[in-house]
Amino acid sequence: MAMKFSSLTSILFTFGLIASPLGATLANEADLQQLTNASESSDLAFDIVKSLTIEVGPRIAGSEGDKKAVAWAEAKLKTLGFDKVYKQPVRVRNWSRGLAEAKIISPYEHSVVITALGGSVATPKGGLKAEVLMVESLEALQQTPPEDVSGKIVFINKKMQRDRAGKGYGPVVVGRSQGAIEAARANAQAILIRSVGTDNSRFAHTGAMRYSPDVKKIPAGALSNADADTLEAMFDTTNPVTMHVNMQAKEHGWQTSYNVIGEITGSEKPNEFIHLAAHLDSWDEGTGALDDGAGVGIVTAAATLVKNTLGQPKRSIRVVLYANEEFGLIGAKQYTKDNADTLEQIIVAAESDFGAGSIYQIDTRFAAPALPFAKKLEKALKPLGIKLGPNTATGGPDIYMLPAKGVPVVSLRQDGTYYFDYHHTPNDTLDKINLDDIRQNQTAYAIFAYMMANSDVDPRPAPELEPAQ
Template sequence: MRHKIGVATLSLGLAMLLAGCAKTSSNAEDKASEIASTANTPALAYALKVKESSQKSALSYDIVKSLTVEVGPRIPGSQGDKRAVAWAEAKLNDLGFDKVYKEPVRVRNWERGFADAKVVSPFPQELIISALGGSIATPESGIEAKVVMFDSLESLIAADKATVQGNIVFLNTKMQRDKAGRFYGKVVPNRVSGAVEAAKQGAQAVIIRSVGTDNSRFAHTGVMRYDDTVEKIPAGAISTADADNLAAMFASQQSSAEDIILNINMQAKDAGWQTSYNVIGEFTGSEKPDEVILISAHLDSWDEGTGALDDGAGVGIVTAAAKLVKDAVGQPKRTIRVILYAAEEIGLVGAYQYVRSNRDTLKNIIFAAESDFGAGQIYQLDTRFAEDVRNNPADLYAALQSMGVELGNNTTSGGPDVSMLPNYGVPVIALKQDGTYYFDYHHTPNDTLDKIKPEDIQQNQTVWAMITAYMAMSDFDPRPAPKG
């Protein structure tokens, strides 16, 4: 969701296909039929067969509904996480995967506990606050101190230490709404590094404006980091509506010498090391079992919502895509591997463990992809394929374009959990979803099943299933991924 958007030059074959579709077809179904009739490989015929069956299926929605209803929140190392692992094993087995197995992942379990914040003076009132993931607790009696506000992390770093010493830092950086979520990366350093930078300046605690695009009283949590060389201070996020209210108090303070005093009390704790698992299901290739199509999502979620968008939707999409391919085309020629990663939310822990445990066989992965940006409709396919073959699957690109999915750049790093794989030569793709409203709900108690539109997640499963079928049933090989 933070990748650069580019316009790729299509091959002559693709251009001819698109031109032919434009001249003789008036809708997406006609275009798909014409593409199928002109394709010179059977792979697209398989993809279009899967498309037809997917458009009649609600499997991805049913899977995420099962996960959110039967498991709910699943922060790494928690009892919810353990239930999620058991649920995933059972679900993959029930869906008939040929092979279902787990890989252990050591995770640090953190418990949120009680959190409260209020303005003591000059205008006493409650604030909605959420402890940031990994934060230490305040003293049991809380922290009460003057608040100093900064509009960015950079302005905090540049501040006179004397203005921060002993106070509570408030980082008030607004996040802009964007279809591709490009502003998340510009604001999230407040959450990740705010406590370290505030502590360097002598602050007692830090609160941030929630990293989100909503205007509500739902606070957004998310992981933060400490530096062992810097004193640890508590860190929390207040809702965007409360951030606006607090900022308005600072604006009124310009004509007054009265300080704004805040009291915060957060009783989060580190619950120690636990074992979680990457849960993996495979449909074994009938002709090339050692060649792997890897599609993935992450199984864990934050603890305040039910993790429907982040990343229950991804779990539903990729699991359904694999199952739909198997049901529509039979045993795939290449192995389709679904990985439900552990502990993405606290630092891609399961993904890094997967690489460490499987380093010798990474070369067998034809391409990897992750769904981890909610359930908004897909509008673009970005790749990281070997340049000399990148445009070879022109018929697939044309079929996707007939569904409104444009071919984008060839420089993507894929989703978060597969982002390290290009370093090992593994090609990746990113299916760009409409994230206009994703950050209204991200990491909040409002991340619940009702935020998923069944028609949107069905479009996702269809696109994923088509690409998976094409790659699993063809000889197209985009290895190695370009370096960069």
Template sequence: MKPTRFVFSVFLFLFAVQPFSFSADLFDAKTIAHAAKLRQAALEKNHAYDLVESLTVEVGPRPAGSEADRRAVAWAEAKLKKLGFDAVYTEEVPVTHWERGEEEAMITLPFPQKLHVTALGHSIGTPELGLEAEVVEVASLEALTQMPADKIRGKIVFINHPMEKSRDGSTYGKTVPGRVRGAVEAARLGAVGIIIRSVGTDSHRFAHTGMMRYQDDVARIPAAAISNPDADMLHLQFGYGVPVRLHMRLTCRLLGQQMSANVIGEIKGRDKPEEVVVIGAHLDSWDLGTGALDDGAGVGIVVAAAKVIKDGGKRPSRTIRVILFANEESGLEGAQAYVLRHRQELDRIIVGAESDFGADRVWRFSTRVQPDALPIMDEIAKVLAPLGIERGDNEAFGGPDMTPFRLSGVPVVSLIQDGTDYFDFHHTADDTLDKVDPEKLSQNVAAYVVFAYMAAEAPTHFGRIEMTPSSP
């Protein structure tokens, strides 16, 4: 080997190992010590629980576009101002307003039984006197798409796809397509209505609502979910070898566009105020419960985290921006509006994260950043470790409202909560304040404090991420 090639090879080797060899110096000792101090302060305070309690008691359920949604916006703006954020403002967002109305369902043959039912979000209603037809049971959305049209035409489809518990919530993604796309696939085959087994892991007689979608070139049919015990009972009636018939009546309706708003609060950076770390949650909720877990907890977590940092005695280098998004539940309309409005400024957002998975403990820290920024995230992970949080992969989702950001190239992280029991309550009347554990909530706040503060103090950016159509 020639000397020049040898020197060049040594240089490449040193360059390759450099991020790892000095990663301990990416943050100075004072920054790490202050992050640890903030982490402890977050564990000792309960700002987050107080906020969740206030939101669920003073506002309660807050469907997008409703009068309660407008009260939630006013509540959030007033809270952020009272907590002393440096800047508090709202950005109006037109949102789709849907009203549930009355809902009922009953097996009429072979053995009459009343069902616990709820309309799916954005479903149309049935005729005024209801809808009755024979029921066809299928095991999944995929199974439905394989059915011949003559077996479905004129009937009500029943998708009976149980959801299993999982710590990371991954089984939700396997089950929810039946809720979202079931009406389109059933109508494509000539069905007159659809009901699904609730996308949930409980065995209680609470039906789980959630967003469904129509397609412009396919007929619209009423869509509803029944509780898991009712789904079991309906399934058993098919075992008698005779046709099963069902009557359902829904008066739900779309009421057009109403005005809501994203509510934004900022802790201004001391050195680089134009560069931003975003932590977010969504302010809206479904109407059945009080939205304590989804997403009152997230609102409390990110607002409290910013408050702890503000009160910590050392202003972060970059700005920390809390965004409480409008209408996540039925279309990510607040997040999409934000990205569209600020599309020329997105390169100033160095990283983002959303809390929208309940109130259980954070157990994993995943990232989606450029590879050369991973040593910085690894250092943040070390300060998260005393909270019982493990280092995850570099394929983070970031949260639903981070999707438009992520698809625009903004790096994201996921502070993944334990979702083992989350889908027992998700989108049900049982999503109430008593399900929120103050101690676990404080651990979440501590995790967001460490991430947001250290990201704001990072010595460099996290790059831009390139998304492909297959990226989650």
């Protein structure tokens, strides 16, 4: 039934044959213009990131920085006038990186820049020394006879390709997440990967990695791309390449962190929510400006601008700043579990977690009857250079589990051409954020949130995605 109605309205809309039945309470153009003007003269998103990165700085889950960030977020949301601000406890693992140093011993001595992958065990005190086996990829490692791997330091030397949508990440990141398992299966002593990043610099990129209960936990690190080049060049000689690796990461047990949530309660439908997400935690080496200070700034500023410019929305706008995204989406999983009974109240969810590059496309995951509204969103976002993409959005990392529970999502897709130059490095700092670009994000999220909050559109339930063909 819904399907039939949807198909019909969809066709009629497409050809402009009927006025929108959804548009009855839709924001008028003057409101949108007012909101845009307000956003375009506001540095709020940038200022929020500045405040977070300067006043708090690095905030790996469970750390002192994380605790400061939670207090900062609560205070910030209150100051900005969210009428409900609360925390949701999340148990998080607290891991610290400690010392991470490495040296090529032969054929030519070189100190190289490495970092521990998140969650790695330490090497023995003083480090370990072994011959290096270079492989092209995780697959190549899987295909190497175990006797060639045994006792060695495995070096996965796969380069990430630059791409606006970040498509280069997936094919390379498997080496980071799975490499230690595969290397340990063949009895390697340790694993180093070429950094999952598009820069050529001497910053190593960290990121989460996994172990498997059936194999030994071995130390896992990443070399900066420049140092991976140096290591690769060592294989030009016929001499064995040997290295010394010393990593002193530590586990500090479990801590309590928090999802920090701020709501602007709706005037007409307070129990229908526009769910705007970002994550509050960051890795420890940079100040988490792009990942995900930017997202925190964008969604918080957008909700604030809606309220300050056009008053209380009809539906509620909920900003969720998730705990511990980096280390297994722990805050998001907790949220989804704790709120299992009320997820149906979420009209739509969106997450900003891909830096601060300008948005070029909005993908939706709407039930068919709401697709005409996607066109309205496109029309409203068009002045920002944003076009409508497919109805196959997966949302951001912290909301990816929601569509399977029927929660519609959108992906406001950002230009990520340079995102992976800085991602998970000490170089993820405020100066990487362009004020015009983050303001464009702020405006887009404000328009999106306002339109969703002030209409009757119901994109629920999110459609299932067809499997890739």
